[in-house]
Each structure stands twice: as C-alpha cells, then as structure tokens.
Amino acid sequence: MFGKLTLEAFKHEPSQTFAVISMALGGIALIGLIFYLKRWKWLWQEWFTTVDPKRIGIMYIIVALILFSKGFADALMMRMHQALSVGDAHGFLSPGHFQEVFSAHGTTMIFFVGMGMVFGFMNLIIPLQIGARDVAYPFLNALGFWLFASAATLSLVSLAIGRFSATGWLAYPPLSGLEYSPGEGVDYWIWIVQIAGVGTTLSGINFLVTILKMRCPGMKLMTMPIFTWSILCAMVLVIFAFPILTATLCMLTLDRYLGMHFFTVSGGGNLMMYVNLVWAWGHPEVYILILPAFGIFSEVVPTFSEKRLFGYVSMVWALILITFLSFIVWLHHFFTMGASANVNAFFGIMTMLIAIPTGVKIFNWLFTKFRGRVHFDSPMLWFFAFVLNFTIGGMTGILLSAPPVDFQVHNSLFLIAHFHGMVIGGMLFGVFCGFTYWFPKVTGFFLSERLNQYAFWCWFVGFLLAFMPLYMLGFMGATRRLDHYEEATNWNPLFLTVAAGAFIILCGAVIQIYGLFMSIKNRKKNMDLTGDPWNGRTLEWSIPSPPPIYNFAIIPTVDQIDPLWAIKRGQAPKPHYDYEDILLPKNTPMGLYIGILSLIFGFTMTWHIFWLALVSLFGIIGCVIFKLSSPAEHEVITAAEVKEIEAAYLRRSITA
C-alpha cells in the first residue's frame, strides 16, 4: 500500500528536524495568511491558472527565491561544518547527512535557482522585447512552469520525508546505483531532476518558436536586442542538451528499478558512459545559465552608458560561437578518467577557444562605457562586480582546461572556487543586475538604491572572502565534499575565513530580501509612472510599468537596433495609435493539474507506491488528452477597452 514508505522516513537528525519544522511552520503561516486575506479566489484566477508569461515569470522568480533560501542554508551548513570538523572534532553533521546537504545544494542551485531565474526573466522580458503580446504556446509555457514548480516542491518534500541523495549533484554511478545507494535518496534526485528537465524542454521549445516566429514587424534577427539573442542561443542549447539528460536519467532509472545494466559495474554496464552523457548535457547547461546573464549585461551597460552597445554584430557572433563550442568541450570535466593524450588535448584546446568570444564580450562591454555617460545605478554596480570577479573565474578556467594542470586541481576546492566564480560572479550577479534593472518595469515601483548598495558591498567582500581562499585550499590538496580533515593539513584557518565570507554574503542576501519587502511595503511612494525610468532603449520601456495584460496596444514596427532610443533621438517615427480588438488565450488550470499529478507521480515512484504512480500517470495522460482535444479559447479585449486603459496610463504618466 505505501511501498517503501514507513514511519522511519520521518525521523531525522536534529539540524534537519529544525529545518523541517520551520519549513512546515512557514507553509502553515502562508496558507493561514491567504485564508485571512481571503485571497484564494484571486490566487486561483490571477496566478494558478494563468497563461500570461508576465505572471508565469514572476512565479518562476518567487519559486527560485524560495529555493535560493534553501540552497543558501545548505551552503552555510556545509561551510560551518567544515570550519568545525577538524581533527578530533567532527562538526555537527554526520558524513551521510553532510553528503546529502551538498548534493541538495548543487541540485537546488542549478535546477531551481539558476534555471528558475533564467526562465523567469525570459518569460517576463522576451515578449516585451520582441514586441509580442504573448508567447507561441501559452499553455505549454504554463505547463513548463508547473512541472518546474512540482519538481521544486518535491525537493522540499525530500527534506521532510526520507533522505535525499548523497551522491553529489550529478549522481555518478556506480555510487548512485542500487548496489551502493539502495535508499530512496537517488530516486528522489532522479524524479526531481527528471520532472524539472521535462518542464525545461517544453519551455525551451516554446521560447525558441516565440523568438523565431513572433517578433514584431521589421525586427530581423540582426536587429533583435542582445538579451533576446542570448535567450535564443540558450534555448537552442536547452533543446539539444536536455533530451540527453532525460534519456540518461531514464537509463539510470531502468538500472535502479528494473535491474538493468546500463551503468552498473557488473553485467556489462559502463559507468564512463553515464559520465560522458551527463556532461554532454551538463556543459551546455552551464552556458544556458551564463548566456542570459551576458544578455542582461548587454542591455544594462548601453542603457546606463547612454550609448549603443559597442560591436553588436561581434557580440552576436560571440554568442553563437559560445553556443556551438559548448557542445564540444564536455570531456574537460573528466580529463582524469584516463583518455589518451590526443583526446584530452583536443578537448582542452576546444575549451580554451571559448575564452576568445567571452573575452571579446568583456572588451565590448568595457568599450560601451568608453565615451559614454556612465550612471552607477544598482544594475551597473552588479556589472562592476561581475567584471572583476568573472575575469578571475575565467582565468582559472583556462588553467583548468589544460589537462596536465587539471590533473592537479581537478575535484579540488580550486575547481569549486572556479565555477562559483562563474555562477556567482557571472550568473548570479547578472541575475541581480537584471532584477534591479527590470524590477520597476515588472512591478511598477522601485527597489531601494541604498539598500542595494549595502547588499552589493556585502556580496563583493563576502564573495572574495568565501572563494579566494578556496583557490589556496585547492593548492593545499583539499578536495571538494570533505566532511572532515586532519589538523596536520593546516586547512582550518582558511576554512574559517571561508565560513566568515559565507556569513557576510548572508548579510547581503538578508539586506536584499529586506529591501524587497520594504519596497513592496512603500510601493505607493516609489512608483514608476513613466514606464521608462532608466532612459531605456528597447521596446519593453516603450510601454507602461507594469505592462498591461496585452503588452502592446499597438504592435510596434521597428527598423533598427534599440528602437525606442531611435524614437527618442528622432531617428524613427513615433507610432500611430489606431486601437484594435486584442485576442488573448483564456486561463486554464490544466497546467496546475498536471503539475500536481507529476508531483504525486514523482513522490510515489520514489517510494515504490506503484499503484498510485500508475493512477497519477494516467491522470497526466488524461489531462493532456483533454486539453489537446478541447478548442482553444480566447478572451477578447475590445478596441474601446484598450483605448480606455491606454488613456488611463497616459494621464498617469503626465501627472508624473
């Protein structure tokens, strides 16, 4: 009846019990609050059933922020434990639990925080930048989100019921095989990643088609905003890479559930195949995360320099080159597996080639500032921090790409410092940059500049303190994922520094969350009435903030890069206002239903409750068939209504 699920699954170590209880209390408080405010109907109609990419984007970011706090708590626990667990002391986590914590940290940060932020920005901004009212497949988009959300929920459930995987964020077999990990942990990991991955593929298809087919008249590929270009490249990567992940996980599932031998040690399985496949997805994946950040900087730097992006064409080709190269470098994640010198050298050199377009991008950004008027508002601060940190991360990346050097620093904390330089110094600072840049557009009010500056300093100092010593620790022979080390290694002072850095970062994150709450609380006082607070250049700034449900009352026509900037400088005609009826897709709860059923499916598969898994699987298929066989419904916003809404916006911006 309950498969492998017993009461045993609810017993945890004290630190985890604490986390579970606080999570449960938080959840109950949230539900209570919704009841108190009588917001269920509003939530259902405006959010849960929505197919509006602007709403879906906000939900992506909310999920990402919630999961960020979990992933961040994991990181703090690890660093605190490592600072304390030396010699005779053994810290406060058992080895098994420590391994669960870092596995959860990686999985959470990559699949939910990184991807959540990318897909959030994409939903919020892409239709606005290409002058579209909607995405190509609104329902597919909503479905993608709900699969993402259900995977995120499953990862929270894994905290409370049973144990999570203790095999690292990529679960290499044979460690993740049935022989060495018989428990439910790896199964949780498989289903969390599988469900999130399918959702990602669906959204990827949607946005690729959206960008290719739904651009406003006159917008050619080579006049698209660079952020849109970066998302286009990232979506190409999603579509090529994620099916590899899905297939690989399927094979691991067959190994674990049906006793097959794809990756087992005995029976003719080959673990090296898994490592190859998972990185054939994994390397493009890191570019799926970083390319949108490059795109964000390419929007922000010109806007705050009051200049066009330097070398637009070069920037586009750099993106395309990175996209292409990212598929032929996967082997650099395991030079140490013993491939021949020819193979290793080839992949090493391919990896180095990526530095060329990346370097070009850095110089183009810098020369966008050249002879500009640079305003150091919040987004530019994050760009500043990005250049300084990302360059160091890039430099150490080149070191790692030379196989003989890699042999010495592979799997050491040097590697950890390198890729956190990329994902924090590159991707996360890009996310903060985009967050502060587009926040007034999306919400209609501003974040506090002052609090952002404080947060910036905390992150800047905290990051250096938390990751620079890791390079040195790597040189000292400290490997990643260590739950304990001897006193004689002399690593402890550096681990203490690292832990201190992590806490300074925590201060930064707390300030940001506080700033977010304060700006929501004081939103009446800091409204963005103009819709164009930064003197923007692209189409999203030509409409009010927050954008009306239909985005554009008039579909714009463009003939050059930075269309809004062109209008402002008198290089392009102002649009005419002839309103028309607007058709928008109707809300549907099917995405939510399929998400919930997927959650049940993932959970029951994890615990081998096969009857319920089968029921939910049929439910999912039923929902899909029902949705596909029902006619597409639209709601109409008449020309008169549009005129009224637009007039209201106009009055508001005049009073501003």
Added chain:
Amino acid sequence: MRLGKKFVRLMLILSGIILLLFLIMQPLTIYKFRDYIAILFPKGIIGVKQLNLLLIIQLLMLLVVIPVYILTFIFSWKYRASNPKGKYDPDLVDNVIAEYIWWGVPCILTLIISVLTWVKTHELDPFKAIASDKKPLTIQAVALQWKWLFIYPEEQIASLNFIQIPKDVPIRFEITADAPMNSLWIPQLGGQIYAMPSMRTELNLIANEFGDFRGSSANLSGEGFAGMHFITRASTEEDYQKWIAAAKQSSNVLNLVTYEQLAAPSQNIAPEIYQLKEQNLFTHIIMKYMHPHEE
C-alpha cells in the same frame, strides 16, 4: 534616482582597496602556509612540470586580465555621468581596428597556450613511463570502501592507507577500484587519475625529495570518503628495503579470503602492512566484475 556626486569615487576607491588587500593577502598566505601548499611546492618532477605549465598559462592570462581591470577602473571614473570633462559620443558603436585587436590578441594567446597544452599533455600523459635510468617500481592501487589498498606485486607485499617508496625511482601506479569511482591524488608528487571498478588506469609519478606526502581520494565515493587519505613516504633505498622486509615478516596475510574481509565497507582505517599470498590479486579484482552477475 540619480546618485550623489561622490559615490563613484567612493565606490572605485573602496573596491580598489578591497581588491588590493586580497592581492596582498595571496603572497602572505603562500608564505605562511608554504610547507602545506602541495601544488605550489611540489616534491617530484611531474608535479614541478605541471606547476610550470600552470604558471606559464597564468602569466599569459594576466596579459588579458590586467588590462580588463585597469580599463574597468579608468572608464568607470573617466566616463562617469557626473564628470563634465568626459567626452560623450553616442554614435561610437563600432571600430574595426579595436575589434581586430580583441579578437586577434586572445586568438594569438590561445594559440600559444594551445600549442603548449598539446605538447605538455602528451609529455605529461599520466600513462607515460617516466624516463629514468632506474627500474620503475610498480604499485597496484585499489580503492576500497573506504580505504586504499596498495599491492607491491614484485615485492610480494601489500599495504593499507600507506605507501613507502624510494626517492628518485619512477613509480608506476596501476589503479582500479572495488568500490564506487575514486581518484588517486598525491598532490606533492603530481596529478590524479580516476580509480574505476572493472577498469585499470595508470599513473606515473616520482618523488625527488624525501618526506611524507599526503595522498587522498579526490572523488566522492560514499560515506567514508573523507577518511580515504594516506601517507606516501619517500625514503632512501635502504629504509625502503627495511620497510619491505618488515612487511614480509608481517603476521597479516593477504589472500583471496582475507581480501574479501578487507573489502567490506569500513571507515577511517589505520595503516597496515601485509604479506601478499595471492599472486594475481589485482587481476582478480578487475576480473571479478567481468563474470556474469551473481545474485
């Protein structure tokens, strides 16, 4: 939403000071921990060569990184919006010569590093025997749950979580695992290679100085992974022979039966020495996964 006039100056000076402090801290850390920074102070020729390559690439990369840092600070200061003297040219959107420079210079640098990498990757291929007039010593390393077993096939001994080697003699490690994937890493001697069940990898290292060098597993292999560290003792030939003799006298015997007991999962195991009574133990460990699966 415009910022105070002094803000840019404050930001640049403060971040400059912070970066400078970190820059100064690096050599100080290296000085303070010089006896512990295995990779920067290697004790064997392989480690030295790997370090040299690291330093050369680092140096070449600094040719790009330093200008980026300088330009970041200069442009941020000179073209700040509040600077009345900064030139403003909104139509400067491209410059062919500039583009040639920053596509070209990284291309040339990458070309240099690539050639270097190609040559060095072949030279430092872990499978390649180290040229020496001395006969290499073969050690078969087996990653177990969670300890390292080292078999000296020619000496007919084995050791657990400890190896002794003579200085200046090339060591040829043959590596496998009877456990999840591990990685054999002795940073003071040189780079690592994975230890995988049912497969045999090789690692050629040499110690050119006396000393005790820490080795470990660099790849997560389960609960006891953190305890898989061991000492590599590089000694004189005499001391080495003494140690071999002691091992041969050991009351611990390693044969197929005792091996199976040893292979059972256990954590934080103290070093041990064994007489080797099973000639083909290493082959046996690799081959045991080749047979049809037995439940």
